Amino acid sequence: MTTKADDRPVILWFRQDLRLADNPALNHAAETGRPVLPVYILDQGTRVRPMGAASLWWLDKSLRALDGSLRDRGSRLILRRGDSEAELQRLIAETGADAVFMNRLFEPEAWERDADIAHGLAADGVECKGYNGSLLCRPGEVLNGSDAPYKVFTPFLKALLAQAKAPPHTTGPTRIDTPTEAASxxxxxxxxxxxxxxWSRGFDWTAGETGATEALSAFVSGGLKSYSRGRDRPGEAATSRLSPHLHFGEISPWRAVKSVQEAADARAVPKSEADKFVAEIGWREFSAHLLHAFPQIADRAFRPEYDAMPWRSDLEALEAWKLGRTGYPMVDAGMRELWATGFMHNRVRMVAASFLIKHLLIDWREGEAWFWDTLVDADRASNVQNWQWVAGSGADASPYFRIFNPVTQGQKFDGDGRYVRRWVPELGRLPDRWLHSPWTAPSEVLRDAGVQLGKTYPRPIVDHETARARALAALKTVSAERSSSGD
Structure with a gap:
């Protein structure tokens, strides 16, 4: 295709930034004054990890929403599928585009792929311009006194909040001129x-930029007011439910941070609650910075001695965990919520993960892979960091010897049983006293509640005290490895 230099379009390559507001790549592309080709490529190359099934469900809805927003501004979303570099080259050849604007991805494989693409296109005279549209600070910008990445969260958060500067809020151009001939x-x-x-019939989500804005507004006016307490109680609607919106970039993390801070400044919510939520955004940031700095933690322990853990291979137990059939109601409720909704409450994620790793002594990577496939908010950095946190092998992780008791966790955080009764309805008639440990209930209580252990609800697949002892014995292997390495 032959075009005059000033008429050449520029490509706006959408990835995990599926929004028009606060989108630096979009803003810079529009500032060129040239036609813009908004494109999303479903990467089917071999260099980046394919999305899980639940993430693909979300992507479908988010891309539809983005296309609608673009059409409202006179544009449209061009869809391509295949190897990202090959598809970009094909679009360039078709349209004469000579620049690509994108918001950077910081996961190791995507970072390396994008760098190779940029170098390859530069050799052909096509410039790639990258921006930070997903984090408060780019990885590498928040370093300790030795100019090294932080490995402990609290000083990282302090440094992050001191250094991060909010960009001005933007709504994006009112009109985007897009050539009509590019195929999609x-x-x-x-x-x-x-x-x-x-299997998505129970997915109660509104994907897209509008859905993200609505979720933030609902949280600020509701759950944020008692966030620090409510976020631990799965039976209450107290969490933000922003994680999938943040992962797909339907809302900027700055928008979330500024909204809760403004609510605190207006005294609509306690400042301590806003600070707690901002700290959770900071944990997301910490995870992203760690994975970028230490890419090996995607599939290996951050603390290398933990790779010596004597994991068990138990396919039957793993399947029971996935299906929510472990016999521990708090764990089973979480795993069933995950399957039904593509989401699991944060407190229950920790309990369910601890059960797999420490009660069953199954490799954390098995759990990470299951969450990757079934969570709508499956984020590479957060998923890896959180699983390694529970496993004790991550940076600033919970000690491995801290083993959640799923019974006492249920009693403490779901004392009235609302959460368990919703997701494990076969136990719904059990009194609160027995709900989180039905195997301890007298036979007449079970009979009156219509519960038949081993038939209508499974008996525990492992005894807590036995599992705890086994997990602590396994920890000695790690301790021996640490000693032999001189740590």
């Missing part, structure tokens, strides 16, 4: 929504 796939042809069966 039909989203329906990608098959992102599940069929035969449609």
């Amino acid at each position: 796939d039909a989203l329906s042809g990608w098959g992102l929504h599940p069929t035969n069966p449609d």
